[in-house]
Amino acid sequence: MWQVKFAPYKTQLLNITRSSVPLSLNFSGRTLAPQDEVEVLGITYDCRLTFKSHIEQLAREASGKLASLRRMLWLLNNRGLEYACLAWGGTARKHLVLIEKVQEHSAQLIKEKGAAQEPRLEALQKRRDVAGLTVVLKVQVKQVNHLQPLRQPQQRPLVGTRAVT
Numbered sequence: 001m002w003q004v005k006f007a008p009y010k011t012q013l014l015n016i017t018r019s020s021v022p023l024s025l026n027f028s029g030r031t032l033a034p035q036d037e038v039e040v041l042g043i044t045y046d047c048r049l050t051f052k053s054h055i056e057q058l059a060r061e062a063s064g065k066l067a068s069l070r071r072m073l074w075l076l077n078n079r080g081l082e083y084a085c086l087a088w089g090g091t092a093r094k095h096l097v098l099i100e101k102v103q104e105h106s107a108q109l110i111k112e113k114g115a116a117q118e119p120r121l122e123a124l125q126k127r128r129d130v131a132g133l134t135v136v137l138k139v140q141v142k143q144v145n146h147l148q149p150l151r152q153p154q155q156r157p158l159v160g161t162r163a164v165t
Contacts, residue, residue, distance in 0.1 A: 008032075012035055012038045013033065014047060086128075086132055139151050
């Protein structure tokens with residue numbers, strides 16, 4: 001009558017009932033066993049229609065996306081862009097511009113259209129300068145033990161006296 005052919009290997013059986021009697025269905029010569037869960041168009045249905053598996057999957061995916069956002073915020077917090085900056089911070093300006101472009105691009109990604117405030121990010125060069133000055137302070141003033149090999153000897157100012165003629 002309808003002349004419709006179904007593919008039995010693609011067909012799944014989800015028995016939604018309170019009955020404890022096992023159900024077995026023969027479909028185009030293939031016996032279909034009831035399954036606990038069936039996914040249809042991205043939604044996971046279970047035999048009790050609680051959608052527990054579907055919601056757990058949504059939560060896992062959302063957690064993964066939040067982890068990606070966390071990594072992005074970490075980058076925006078400049079920790080990733082500042083790693084070992086004292087070693088490479090004195091490089092040519094044209095190379096440092098590449099990192100600053102990354103920071104600007106990430107700020108644009110999180111900025112909402114029409115937002116009253118843009119994300120507040122300190123300039124990376126300023127943060128590198130502060131990091132360098134912090135190390136100098138720890139070496140010269142605070143005299144941190146593990147940094148003592150970097151300590152510069154204190155130079156005595158030359159005191160000149162006038163010669164009496």
